[in-house]
Structures are given as structure tokens and as C-alpha cells.
Amino acid sequence: MSHTLIHSLTGNLMFGLLLSIWVYLLGVLLYRKFPNPVLSPLVVAIGLGILFLTVTGIPYEDYYEGGKFLNMLITPATVALGIPLYQSLHLLRRHYRSILFGTAAGAILGVCTTTLLALAVGLGKLTVISVMPKAVTTAIAVEISSKLGGSSPLTLVAVIVTGTIGAIIGPWLFRRCRINDPVAQGIALGATAHAIGTAKALEIGKIEGAMSGLAIGVTGGFTVFVAPLVAKLLGL
Amino acid sequence: MKIYREIFIILLFSFLGEVASKLSGLPVPGSVIGMLLLFLALCRGVVRVEQVEAVGKFLVENLTILFVPAGIGVMLHFDLIAETWWILLLILGVTAALCQVAVGLTVQFVKRRYETPAPAVADNATTLILSREFIAEELTPLAKIDDGK
Numbered sequence: 001m002s003h004t005l006i007h008s009l010t011g012n013l014m015f016g017l018l019l020s021i022w023v024y025l026l027g028v029l030l031y032r033k034f035p036n037p038v039l040s041p042l043v044v045a046i047g048l049g050i051l052f053l054t055v056t057g058i059p060y061e062d063y064y065e066g067g068k069f070l071n072m073l074i075t076p077a078t079v080a081l082g083i084p085l086y087q088s089l090h091l092l093r094r095h096y097r098s099i100l101f102g103t104a105a106g107a108i109l110g111v112c113t114t115t116l117l118a119l120a121v122g123l124g125k126l127t128v129i130s131v132m133p134k135a136v137t138t139a140i141a142v143e144i145s146s147k148l149g150g151s152s153p154l155t156l157v158a159v160i161v162t163g164t165i166g167a168i169i170g171p172w173l174f175r176r177c178r179i180n181d182p183v184a185q186g187i188a189l190g191a192t193a194h195a196i197g198t199a200k201a202l203e204i205g206k207i208e209g210a211m212s213g214l215a216i217g218v219t220g221g222f223t224v225f226v227a228p229l230v231a232k233l234l235g236l
Numbered sequence: 237m238k239i240y241r242e243i244f245i246i247l248l249f250s251f252l253g254e255v256a257s258k259l260s261g262l263p264v265p266g267s268v269i270g271m272l273l274l275f276l277a278l279c280r281g282v283v284r285v286e287q288v289e290a291v292g293k294f295l296v297e298n299l300t301i302l303f304v305p306a307g308i309g310v311m312l313h314f315d316l317i318a319e320t321w322w323i324l325l326l327i328l329g330v331t332a333a334l335c336q337v338a339v340g341l342t343v344q345f346v347k348r349r350y351e352t353p354a355p356a357v358a359d360n361a362t363t364l365i366l367s368r369e370f371i372a373e374e375l376t377p378l379a380k381i382d383d384g385k
Contacts, residue, residue: 046307067305077295078267082274102343113331143265153309179340188340
């Protein structure tokens with residue numbers, strides 16, 4: 001096939017959409033077989049997507065012609081998170097002290113420790129800003145990072161890696177540090193490992209899962225303010 | 237038309253959020269402002285849950301796949317992390333562990349000190365809603381208990 005013919009196929013709006021959905025479905029199938037946090041569908045989908053584009057030599061720009069449609073839906077999907085937040089209002093009311101203190105501690109510590117450590121080892125400004133909001137859910141983290149001038153793909157990777165690590169070490173840490181309260185475990189997982197941590201929290205128990213889910217949103221809300229403040233204070 | 241009406245409402249709040257973010261000059265993402273506006277509108281009864289439920293549920297439960305294109309975009313940035321990836325990994329791991337312990341202990345302290353024990357039944361009821369709808373999204377495939385430019 002001539003080069004232009006291949007381009008007319010891959011530059012087609014449907015190509016990017018098809019590839020995105022296909023690799024994600026493969027990721028879901030694999031996760032059903034091996035429910036291990038390291039094999040989360042998003043991780044597998046991204047890996048397969050990169051592999052496919054690299055092997056076929058199709059430029060990312062071609063793929064993104066269709067891929068951008070999914071990207072565009074991130075904002076309305078984040079807005080829609082307001083609905084479950086409203087539906088869990090009573091849980092929010094009962095444990096508001098725990099949630100507020102826990103998530104505030106998580107947001108402040110998460111941003112500060114990451115930023116200071118990253119600066120201490122001499123990482124560049126772009127990298128530091130990109131990993132600052134790594135503990136919050138992808139939609140919010142990417143927004144924070146891009147508003148501060150970070151790199152969205154790098155933030156995305158940092159967020160996924162953080163969530164995966166958090167879900168793996170969480171149960172072990174809880175035993176070691178005698179954190180045995182379900183509400184405490186749930187908030188700790190949600191505030192530090194967002195949705196991937198929440199999946200783990202759901203495996204531990206229902207209360208853990210619910211509290212973890214709530215903590216994702218509230219931690220995100222705090223981080224939206226903490227990250228720009230820390231960036232400003234450190235002159236980033 | 238019901239679905240289009242729901243799409244209209246959710247896009248309207250997205251739009252309002254983006255506009256508020258631009259006009260205010262605050263470093264707060266428009267999507268987050270939009271989420272808060274929708275939350276407040278639901279609390280105030282300006283919007284009823286049924287008016288946004290179907291589309292909202294679809295979007296929230298299928299949030300993860302939306303990050304595939306941006307994630308694949310990391311292939312354009314390999315040079316950025318080629319030499320530092322292991323340092324980054326170490327930082328992310330250390331901070332995740334530190335924060336997890338700090339948050340867990342904080343909550344445990346606050347809860348024991350300032351909160352009265354709650355009836356277990358109510359908690360179970362709420363978790364059903366939560367595990368299905370809120371958490372559902374990125375977790376549909378992840379938990380298989382059911383589970384941002």
C-alpha cells in the first residue's frame with residue numbers, strides 16, 4: 001500500500017476511536033482473567049496502544065485525530081461526578097470531620113512531599129509540576145498540571161503509577177501501622193491512590209470502598225488549591 | 237430526546253465551569269467548578285437527579301477509557317523520563333506510603349476523638365449506591381466487584 005493510502009486510513013476519525021476502544025476492551029478482558037492492580041485495564045490499554053503505534057509506525061498525531069473525541073469528554077465526565085457526590089451527601093455529613101482532616105492531610109502532604117523530594121533530587125521544573133498532583137483522580141490531576149504548565153501525559157503516568165503502588169502497599173502498611181478502622185483505611189486509600197486505591201478498598205469492605213470513593217473527590221478539591229499555592233511559594 | 241436533554245444540562249454546567257474558571261483567573265480547573273455547580277444545583281433542587289442520571293451514570297462509570305488517548309501520548313515524552321524514570325518511581329512510592337500512613341492515622345485519631353459510632357445498617361445502604369455509581373467508573377473493570385489535556 002502506498003503511504004498516502006495508509007495515511008488516509010489512519011488519519012480517519014474512526015481509526016483513533018476504534019484503536020482506543022479496542023485496546024481498552026483487551027485490557028478489561030485481561031483484568032478479568034488476572035485481577036491484579038498492576039494489570040489495570042488503563043495500564044494495559046496504554047501499553048498496547050503504544051506498542052501498536054510503534055510497531056505499525058503510525059504517527060501519534062494521526063491516532064489523536066480520533067482519540068481527541070474521548071479526551072474531549074473528560075470535562076463533562078468530571079462534572080458528572082457531582083451527581084454521586086450529591087447522592088452520598090448523608091455519608092459525607094456523618095463522617096465529615098474524618099473526611100475533611102484526612103483528605104486535607106493527604107492533599108497537603110501529598111503535594112509537599114512529592115514536590116520537595118523531586119526538587120531535592122534535581123528533577124526539572126516541568127517534571128516536578130507534572131508529578132505534583134499525582135495523588136488525585138486523573139481528570140483533576142491533569143487539569144491542575146496543565147494549568148500550572150506541566151505535561152499532561154507525564155501527569156497521567158504519575159497518577160496511574162501512584163494509584164497502583166498505593167493499592168499494592170496499602171493493606172500491608174495498614175497492618176504494620178495498626179490502622180484497622182474501616183473509615184481510616186478507606187480514606188487513606190482514596191486520598192492517596194484515587195480510583196485504583198478505591199478498587200482495593202472495595203475488596204477490603206463496603207465501608208472502606210464508600211469512604212475511599214468520597215475521599216477521591218474531596219482530596220481532589222483540596223489539591224486544586226494546594227498545588228498552585230505550593231508551586232507559587234517555591235517559585236515554580 | 238431525554239438523553240439529549242441530559243447531555244445539554246451536563247454540557248451546560250461544563251461550559252459554565254470553564255467560563256467561571258477563565259473569568260475568575262483562579263487556578264481551579266473548569267471541570268471542578270462545573271462539578272461543584274452541578275452538586276449545588278442538585279442540593280438546591282434546581283436540577284433533579286433524574287434529569288441528569290442516565291448520561292451522568294454513563295460518563296462516570298466509563299471515565300477510565302477517556303484517558304487512553306492522553307496516556308498513549310506519553311510515547312511522545314519518553315525522552316523526558318528516559319533517564320529519571322527510576323527516581324520518579326522511587327519518589328512516587330515513598331510519598332504514597334508516607335501519605336497513606338499519615339492519612340490513616342489522622343483519620344483514626346479524629347474519628348475516635350470527635351465522632352460518635354454510626355449505625356452499621358445505614359452504612360451498608362449507602363455503600364450500595366456508592367459502589368455502583370460513584371466508584372463505578374474507573375473501577376468497573378478494576379474492581380470487577382462492579383468499578384485528565
